[in-house]
Amino acid sequence: MDVTSLLAGFLLGIAAMYLISAFLLKPSQKDAGTAPEASVTGDIKNLFDQLWQTHEQILNEMKQDLDNPDFQFHREFYVLKKNWGWNRWGFHQKGPCLAYFTDDHNNLSALLDALASHKLISKVEEAGKKSIKFRLSEGLVNLLRGKKTD
Incomplete structure (x- = not known):
C-alpha cells in the first residue's frame, strides 16, 4: 500500500463523514444536548x-x-x-x-x-x-x- 492510496482513502473518509453529518443526520442528532423545539430559527x-x-x-x-x-x-x-x-x-x-x-x-x-x-x-x-x-x-x-x- 503506497502513501497516495492511504491519503486518498483518508480524505474520502473525511468527506463521507462530513456529508453524512451535514445531510443525513437529524438536527437533534447533530446538536445533542439541545432540545430541537427550544431553539428558534x-x-x-x-x-x-x-x-x-x-x-x-x-x-x-x-x-x-x-x-x-x-x-x-x-x-x-x-x-x-x-x-x-x-x-x-x-x-x-x-x-x-x-x-x-x-x-x-x-x-x-x-x-x-x-x-x-x-x-x-x-x-x-x-x-x-x-x-x-x-x-x-x-x-x-x-x-x-x-x-x-x-
Missing part, C-alpha cells in the same frame, strides 16, 4: 413577528399569562367559548389554568392552525373529554417572553 422568528402583527391581542395575552408568576411554568391551555359550561365539556381542572375564549378573539382558530403547522403548539388529546387543549412549545414560550411590548 430565523424563519420561525419571522413567522412569529408576522403573527404578532395580525394577532397581537391574543399573543400579548399569552405573553402576560406566561409572565405572571402563577402561570410561568404552565404550558397547556384550553380554548373555549364563554357560554360553554365547564362541566358540560368534560373540563375538570384542579387549580388555576390558562384558557382563551373564541368569543374574545375572532381569529383564534387561524392563529392556532398557524402555530400548530409550525410545531409551536400541539393539540393534547384527553380521553373522555370534549374540551380543546393545547400545549405550548418551549420555542413559542421563548418567543413570547422575549417579545418587547410598548
Whole structure:
C-alpha cells in the first residue's frame, strides 16, 4: 500500500463523514444536548413577528399569562367559548389554568392552525373529554417572553 492510496482513502473518509453529518443526520442528532423545539430559527422568528402583527391581542395575552408568576411554568391551555359550561365539556381542572375564549378573539382558530403547522403548539388529546387543549412549545414560550411590548 503506497502513501497516495492511504491519503486518498483518508480524505474520502473525511468527506463521507462530513456529508453524512451535514445531510443525513437529524438536527437533534447533530446538536445533542439541545432540545430541537427550544431553539428558534430565523424563519420561525419571522413567522412569529408576522403573527404578532395580525394577532397581537391574543399573543400579548399569552405573553402576560406566561409572565405572571402563577402561570410561568404552565404550558397547556384550553380554548373555549364563554357560554360553554365547564362541566358540560368534560373540563375538570384542579387549580388555576390558562384558557382563551373564541368569543374574545375572532381569529383564534387561524392563529392556532398557524402555530400548530409550525410545531409551536400541539393539540393534547384527553380521553373522555370534549374540551380543546393545547400545549405550548418551549420555542413559542421563548418567543413570547422575549417579545418587547410598548
